[in-house]
Amino acid sequence: xxxxxxxxxxxxxxxxxxxxxxxxxxxxxxxxxxxxxxxxxxxxxxxxxxxxxxxxxxxxxxxxxxxxxxxxxxxxxxxxxxxxxxxxxxxxxxxxxxxxxxxxxxxxxxxxxxxxxxxxxxxxxxxxxxxxxxxxxxxxxxxxxxxxxxxxxxxxxxxxxxxxxxxxxxxxxxxxxxxxxxxxxxxxxxxxxxxxxxxxxxxxxxxxxxxxxxxxxxxxxxxxxxxxxxxxxxxxxxxxxxxxxxxxxxxxxxxxxxxxxxxxxxxxxxxxxxxxxxxxxxxxxxxxxxxxxxxxxxxxxxxxxxxxxxxxxxxxxxxxxxxxxxxxxxxxxxxxxxxxxxxxxxxxxxxxxxxxxxxxxxxxxxxxxxxxxxxxxxxxxxxxxxxxxxxxxxxxxxxxxxxxxxxxxxxxxxxxx
Numbered sequence: 101x102x103x104x105x106x107x108x109x110x111x112x113x114x115x116x117x118x119x120x121x122x123x124x125x126x127x128x129x130x131x132x133x134x135x136x137x138x139x140x141x142x143x144x145x146x147x148x149x150x151x152x153x154x155x156x157x158x159x160x161x162x163x164x165x166x167x168x169x170x171x172x173x174x175x176x177x178x179x180x181x182x183x184x185x186x187x188x189x190x191x192x193x194x195x196x197x198x199x200x201x202x203x204x205x206x207x208x209x210x211x212x213x214x215x216x217x218x219x220x221x222x223x224x225x226x227x228x229x230x231x232x233x234x235x236x237x238x239x240x241x242x243x244x245x246x247x248x249x250x251x252x253x254x255x256x257x258x259x260x261x262x263x264x265x266x267x268x269x270x271x272x273x274x275x276x277x278x279x280x281x282x283x284x285x286x287x288x289x290x291x292x293x294x295x296x297x298x299x300x301x302x303x304x305x306x307x308x309x310x311x312x313x314x315x316x317x318x319x320x321x322x323x324x325x326x327x328x329x330x331x332x333x334x335x336x337x338x339x340x341x342x343x344x345x346x347x348x349x350x351x352x353x354x355x356x357x358x359x360x361x362x363x364x365x366x367x368x369x370x371x372x373x374x375x376x377x378x379x380x381x382x383x384x385x386x387x388x389x390x391x392x393x394x395x396x397x398x399x400x401x402x403x404x405x406x407x408x409x410x411x412x413x414x415x416x417x418x419x420x421x422x423x424x425x426x427x428x429x430x431x432x433x434x435x436x437x438x439x440x441x442x443x444x445x446x447x448x449x450x451x452x453x454x455x456x457x458x459x460x461x462x463x464x465x466x467x468x469x470x471x472x473x474x475x476x477x478x479x480x481x482x483x484x485x486x487x488x489x490x491x492x493x494x495x496x497x498x499x500x501x502x503x504x505x506x507x508x509x510x511x512x513x514x515x516x517x
Contacts, residue, residue, distance in 0.1 A: 107357040112356035144417060211468075212494070214494040262292065
């Protein structure tokens with residue numbers, strides 16, 4: 101078939117690759133001048149199956165109360181007169197029920213494990229370089245109640261095939277010696293040696309080059325204005341570029357626009373449960389790599405991740421629900437640096453930090469929307485929240501199977517239209 105993919109982030113680009121590998125004629129459209137320049141550009145860098153516990157879980161409710169009113173809170177909710185935002189919040193609270201949380205963990209772990217396998221195979225087949233490290237991910241805890249909750253989550257994940265090991269403070273320091281200066285803050289951790297890290301933007305750019313060489317057509321600097329429908333099918337996509345407006349047509353269409361997906365889906369009568377969650381990152385250039393971590397770290401208390409990307413250290417995380425605002429909050433930016441100094445007091449950098457923010461497409465359950473929409477020829481691959489990089493290859497491979505009428509390998513509640 102002729103397939104039009106909307107979005108050239110990590111999810112859209114991987115979708116294009118796997119659809120092309122399945123024999124389809126693929127075109128990708130994106131408003132940016134190159135691939136991976138929005139939410140995929142400067143994220144946390146983790147391929148983190150171990151981060152499968154959704155934000156919506158029974159332990160988050162007391163945290164939300166503690167975080168209210170703090171501009172530097174890990175989760176910051178801006179109260180706005182937006183009915184959709186309030187409905188999303190109510191659905192989030194429903195997903196905090198223990199039974200729903202465990203079901204969501206099972207689905208996330210299944211897809212994330214499959215995705216990591218697909219990424220590893222793709223890297224081996226294509227020789228992709230993107231500052232990746234295969235040294236695992238270490239979650240650290242500074243609160244004993246949080247560590248106890250992590251033990252419960254680890255047992256749930258173990259039932260679904262994830263090797264998340266509870267470790268004491270000394271083991272944390274042995275896994276990552278750069279934490280020695282923060283030993284007095286730690287109460288323990290958990291370690292997933294099979295997890296990875298890497299630069300999602302470099303990966304997306306490298307894969308887009310390979311996809312273009314394989315015949316995928318990329319139309320950059322092209323605004324996607326609306327999806328036109330006729331009956332129960334998409335009739336085309338109205339776009340605009342330097343040449344003016346145009347209608348692009350295909351046999352099938354893939355919506356992979358992250359947080360912007362609901363804006364195009366809503367006029368079609370498709371309500372996607374996606375809310376933009378602004379995440380922040382700071383990228384530091386290391387002057388001396390000796391005191392910098394080489395194992396990717398998740399700071400559970402502050403909801404931050406630390407990933408080594410060559411001679412850079414990426415600090416990223418938090419979630420700010422402020423609609424589609426992309427302004428940088430200086431307080432939240434400074435919080436990234438302050439926590440970095442607490443955990444790695446001997447860290448030496450050169451130059452100033454580079455700050456960035458992106459809109460992560462968050463669903464209340466943390467489950468992405470993958471599969472056929474209510475329109476026969478419109479497919480969805482969106483809503484991956486904080487796990488877009490982790491789930492990208494698996495989501496794309498599964499989508500290609502669904503489009504081709506095959507049953508995907510992972511157990512996951514794929515959409516069936």
